[in-house]
Amino acid sequence: MTETIFRTLQKRLDKYSLGFPATDSGVELTILEKLFSEEDAAMFLEMSPMLETPESVASRVGRSARDVAVHLEDMATRGLLFRLEKGDSLKYGAIPFVHGLLEFQVKRLDRDMAELFRDYYEEAFHRAFIGSSDTFLRTIPVQESIDMIQSVAAYDDACEMLRNMKTIVVTDCICRKLSGLIDKGCDKPLEACFMFGSMAQY
Template sequence: MDNELYRQLQKHLHKQPAGFPETESGSEIDILKRFYTPEQAKIALKMTNIPEPPVKIAKRLKMDAKKAGESLEQMAKEGLLFRIHTPEAPLYAQPNFIMGIYEWHVNMVDREIAEKVDHVYDGLFEKHWKDKKVKQLRVVPVEKSIEHKDTVHPYRKIKELVAGKENEPYAVAPCICRVEQAKKGAPGDRPLETCLLFGMAASYYIENGFGRRLTRQELFEKLDECEKAALIPMGTNSQKITNMCMCDKESCQLLRNIKKEDKPAEMFHSGYMAKLDPSSCVGCGICDSRCQMDAVFISGYKEGKKKTPVFSINEDSCIGCGLCVTACAPGAMQLADKKAPLDVPETYLALNLALAKERGQLQGYVPYGVVKWLLKLKLGRETADKVINM
């Protein structure tokens, strides 16, 4: 009976914009059993993407409003529901599993979960990333690599992207991919606290103890620390940032899967690519050691008293993160604008709408502005569906 309940929950989560596919191993069911009690699973099955007050959700659950409110709040504290505070009442909504529920359980991950989630990521990549045009994450070049460019859009430059008042508060949490590797017995030497959160997402992390608050200065110091550690900045694929991952090839689940492909660069949302000036290159190899995509390679040697390596860039692998540029002392490496227009959704909710639309899961999901309007007017789900399908 429990397996049937958790299979229903998996299918419910799979209807969310980012998906949560069934695996051959059944690992997703084992993870759900670790995260949800049967009672919480039943509540989750009645949740929608639309942020709603407890009294409205209680009607669907056929529960007392006070009891429903207590259960919903406990689930939010455990990272099973997203909570938005309003003057009238807290609102609760169903989040994505990946880039949502799973990351909020970073403090609960052990070896068993770390090994089982590999199967989930493999399925997500094959079914919901590999062939999809809309991506959840976008490569944002490290700041110093594009400082010389005059026409860079603000949402392409890290510090301009994250430092505005509208993005406060700021928070940092442990990188769940590096936590996984450590639990599997392969801890790396890169920084652990590198998952950056902004605005409403940061508030949620801080309130529930999933991360800690950063000052603006501490945020900039954290960005510098990540650049020195050669971590790729990958932010929410939206002009208004909500979170930013700092990825490396040893730990990152996304990089692990994408690098198996023949042309991994085509699977990233990025506006730049690296260009090398051979005449300025001294063959030091720092660019090669910092590249997380293994896009830099030795293509030959210069003859002389000492054989000097000649490096080249595999354009099918380069994702334009700029890590090679910031470490290139002679300035042989530069970032070149791809010139192709980037279709970057305005907000995180607009991104989720685009994800849902491409996956054919638009039913039940509307942008936040419409959500607020619907809630204010106390419209039912039937009316919301009509607005969604306009």
């Protein structure tokens, strides 16, 4: 049986960050089919987390730079790719399911999608989430000593960092938004999450 492009996409996402494991029900494929067209999925599979210009991607996929630029920007606008804008330069890269695809859908969620995310979490993703504690961030031996310099930013330093941010956004909490859409919300404020810099462009 030929593997669908959405199964290939699921396997790629499963390699990133907290993963994106397969399920018996196939709910993860339904989620991907709602977020991506087949053309979107093919483009995502050409990308990596390393940021690239449309021209760089175009040279690899055999399409015009203009067509690729339009497609990448459209995908980034829909929260399917990460976009970094610096001056006149735009670069794009693949993103994991969490933190990435899920959070970037915060303004597009509806009840149907929230129910799919709930079903996926209960069937498979909760295990990936719990099991990531010792793999998401871990020490890797490099066979040599490293000078450790640790510091905790003072209050004044933290304030200065925030003052230097060009963009600061307060957005809906994705967890509260999802819960509210399936009638399991709480009475806490919805707009409770900060995004800074390039992440705030979403």
